[in-house]
Amino acid sequence: MRLEELALKWALKNAVEHGGKALPGPVIAKMIGEDSGLRERIGEVKEAAMRAVERVNSMGLEEQRRLLGELAPELLEERRVEEEKKLPPLPGAEKGKVVTRLPPEPSGYMHVGHAMSGLLNYLYARMYEGRLWLRFEDTDPRKVKPEYYESFRKGYRWLGIEWDHEKNNSDDMELFYEYAERLIGMGKAYVCSCSVERVRELRRIGEECEHRGQDVETNLRLWEGMLSGRFREGEATLRLVGDMKHKNTTMRDPALFRIVEHPHPLTGTRYRVWPLYDFAVSIEDHLCGVTHVLRTSEFALRDELQNYIRSLLGMRNPIYVEYSRFEFRGTPVSKRKLRAIIESGLARSWDDPRFPTIEGLRRRGILPEAIREFTITQTGFTYAERIYDWSLLYAVNRKLLDPKARRLFFTPEPVKLRVRGFEGGEVEAPYHPENKELGSRRIRVGELYYVPGPDARAMRPGDLVRLKYLMNVRVLSVGEVVEAEFQGREPLRDVKIIQWVPVEDAVEVEVLVPGPLYLDEDEINPESLKVVKGFGESAVASVDVDEIVQFERFGFCRRDRGDKAVFIKAHD
Ligand SMILES: [Zn+2]
Incomplete structure (x- = not known):
């Protein structure tokens, strides 16, 4: 896409989302986000963005919508409508006049609580065609660190949050x-x-x-x-x-x-x-023209103080909207508790997949869309304390992954199975039972297979078992190797179906299985990370870093960085 067209597209999108007025900053960010090569041509990009913003801002909202629909219909998403239907209305909100803010303190890594409250502020600003500030509350020099600022910017972007203005309280x-x-x-x-x-x-x-x-x-x-x-x-x-x-x-x-x-x-x-x-926030909310402060209950006592400071200075007070704090069972978001885990040697870094940090969740294979949907459907404006259960977020994630994740064979704690009377050859197996777009793979098959240890241990001589997509076998004897004989290729009714990996092309696989960090309030769970070893089919070697697949009968797993086939289990 030409530079001019790219600039126009994003300027239109920005304008449509903000009551008809676009700003160059977010447009430039989007252009570079779409084509990182443009970083080299930042001067030209800026000029193109300025021109596009000027042109777009001279149009009416309807014209902007129409043009965006022609140029990039995918950006006029229906998701927006869907999402907004689910959010309770914001008290005292007027279209075009709402201003909210993301107020992170850059004193630690961004976590799921920041993500959820950031999403609410973003979604409401957009719903009322208002504006959103990213404002770093960085007036405690001992606590703030440069890397944390970027952790928030990156995390918000990952969630699809776009902000219109950015500043630091320290400015x-x-x-x-x-x-x-x-x-x-x-x-x-x-x-x-x-x-x-x-x-x-x-x-x-x-x-x-x-x-x-x-x-x-x-x-x-x-x-x-x-x-x-x-x-x-x-x-x-x-x-x-x-x-x-x-x-x-x-x-x-x-x-x-x-x-x-x-x-x-x-x-x-x-x-x-x-x-x-409290002083910095009072002044800054005034300077930014914040109309609505969405915050969790633990800050409630501070409203009175902040309002008092502003009233002394003749400033208007925002409307406070309270929602319950985002606490998750078994996984503290508190920096102190997470640091204790790192110091105990149980975890090495803040992107550990057991951590509720954004990097931790991403590494585990949680999709940004899942956090979005979870926030929208689970948040109610309420004073009630509630503890969220991770299983609810996983359920949303699973629903999103299920139609698009490739299915592959992985055999944990593998045991060998030898099949007699099977001629071998090749079998074609689809990557997904319904989604044909994901294609299929051909697997070379012969006499020797790995099957999952738990399945092998449950086998008894005489049992009929089906190797998925391949054949039925009858178990003859169970020892170090399970001996079995071929019983035809057509699926049979009421036969247990298991996954398998041909021994000849097996790929060594390690799956990290994260569990809760804390057993209760203060008791660290010493077994919060299990390592499951096994073999995967040869196609496992082709899974890209960051791709999330479903290991059949095992769970959804994300390929982690590194040369070895290391996966992290997101959930069943
Ligand atoms: Zn004194």
Whole structure:
């Protein structure tokens, strides 16, 4: 596709999804996403995107839809309608006016909880033809790391989430300082040099410290001292004049700024006074024009504080929409718990297939569409705590994989079977019982086969067994090798059907089978990863890295990176 046409297509798509107005940023990203070779021609790509955006934005929405339908009908998906039917309406939402945000803290890898809440924010922005921000909440220099920013961008893209604007809270430090000074000037913030322990105690018992009574001039002078380095880390904080007896303890004169003597991955050592979460979020939600904050219940107590900060500064408050937290049975999303697993040596990396990180789920063979569908169908706006069961996500994944995954033979814990009286030759077996598009393979067959250990152990002399697609055999004796004789090729009724692998062309296969990481709250499951060894048919060697196949009577498995045929079992 020509550059101009490519730019036009994505500009149309972007516009149609956002009430008729496209932005160059997402268009450029999409163009490069479709053709990575364009990275080399980024200058031309940008120009083409700008021209296309200008042209598209001068059209009406209907015209945009029509043109997109001609140019790339597949992008005017019905999926959108299907998805939106399932989502409850957003309270107080108006078409074209909704602004939501993805607010990740880049202090760890993206996990399934981020994915689900990100999807909700994205789907609602799109449903109301609004806008979506990606905003990194990165004002804790000790916690944030460069690689985490990219982990989120990559994860959101993988899920099909497109955002319209991107920024970091750390971009706005000067602005945060201005607002802080305004609060000090209003007598609504003061510099406190009490120890952490003293502040904690006073907040607990609801008493004020002596610094609260300082006049504005003193506070401005001390604030200047914080900024200029007269105080060291831990020696002073800027606190809000709240209410030390408030029943919501977050309102008891919380710290708004503190000193952190640690370089920030993006701003280095330029700033040493950093806003705390609630202050940064209050200001940023205002700056981004966020209309709806979709959040989980554990943040509920903070709404009051954030609303109060904004009300002091004359800013409008968003509508809060609460949904239950995304907790999964047996697999904590908590960084602390996952780190404990890595430190115990049980897992080596954050993309371990037992982990609920996006990279872990991807490696396990969970499709982004499955996470999308799961989020849409399972999320209700509710205060109720609920624990999700992984089996529900697996069921959705299985439903999506079932019609398109190739079926292959893999024999775990293999045992040899010798068939007498069979002439051998070749057999053609389809890769899928219904989906003919997946084609078939020819398997060379002879006298010796591997069959699954559990099946072999259950065999008794006289049993009739069918080797799928191939023949029926009668078991003669069971030993180290199962001896059997040929009983015809036509399928028989009520005969157990098993998979098999010709010994001559067998490929060594290893399947990692992930299980739950934790047995209960704090007890690590020592057997959370099993390794199943066996043989696969020769076609297994042709499975590409990342391809997900179904090993018959075993489960859906994704081919992992590396030269050896190593697979990871997603689920049955
Ligand atoms: Zn104090």
